[in-house]
Structures are given as C-alpha cells and as structure tokens.
Amino acid sequence: MFKRKIYDRMVSWKEEEKRSVLIIEGAGGVGKTSTVEEFGKNEYGSYIRIDLSKKSRSMEGMLLDCQSDPMGLFLRYCNVFVD
Numbered sequence: 001m002f003k004r005k006i007y008d009r010m011v012s013w014k015e016e017e018k019r020s021v022l023i024i025e026g027a028g029g030v031g032k033t034s035t036v037e038e039f040g041k042n043e044y045g046s047y048i049r050i051d052l053s054k055k056s057r058s059m060e061g062m063l064l065d066c067q068s069d070p071m072g073l074f075l076r077y078c079n080v081f082v083d
Contacts, residue, residue, distance in 0.1 A: 004031055010039050
C-alpha cells in the first residue's frame with residue numbers, strides 16, 4: 001500500500017493532548033478507507049470504524065441522541081465492554 005500524506009497528519013492528530021473527533025472526507029476511490037483501516041490497525045490495539053456514508057434514518061437519530069455523550073452510543077447500542 002502507498003504511504004499517504006494523510007496518514008502522517010492522522011498520527012499528529014493522535015498525539016495531540018486535547019484532540020477532537022477526526023472526520024475524513026473526500027472524493028471516492030482515493031484511499032480514505034484503506035488509510036483509516038491501516039491507521040486503526042497500526043496505531044491502536046483495537047478500534048471501531050463507523051461509516052456514516054451508509055447511515056439509515058434510525059442510525060441518524062441514534063447518533064443525534066448521543067452527540068453530547070459519544071461513549072453512550074456504544075454503551076446503549078453495541079455489545080461493548082469498557083474498562
């Protein structure tokens with residue numbers, strides 16, 4: 001796989017003391033998904049990928065309900081164990 005410039009920017013984002021949500025958007029077929037998958041595998045012990053391009057109306061409502069408490073999204077709607 002080609003090393004992409006965005007990967008280095010994602011690593012910098014990860015190292016920020018106070019980081020916010022990371023949103024990757026752009027034209028189709030340029031390697032966004034592949035880069036995010038590689039970043040998750042290389043930089044974290046585990047990760048959850050949410051692809052909002054395929055969201056349903058019910059998921060949209062669920063995300064809006066949890067926008068002030070993102071962890072609540074996983075605790076309410078997923079079988080996730082959190083230490």
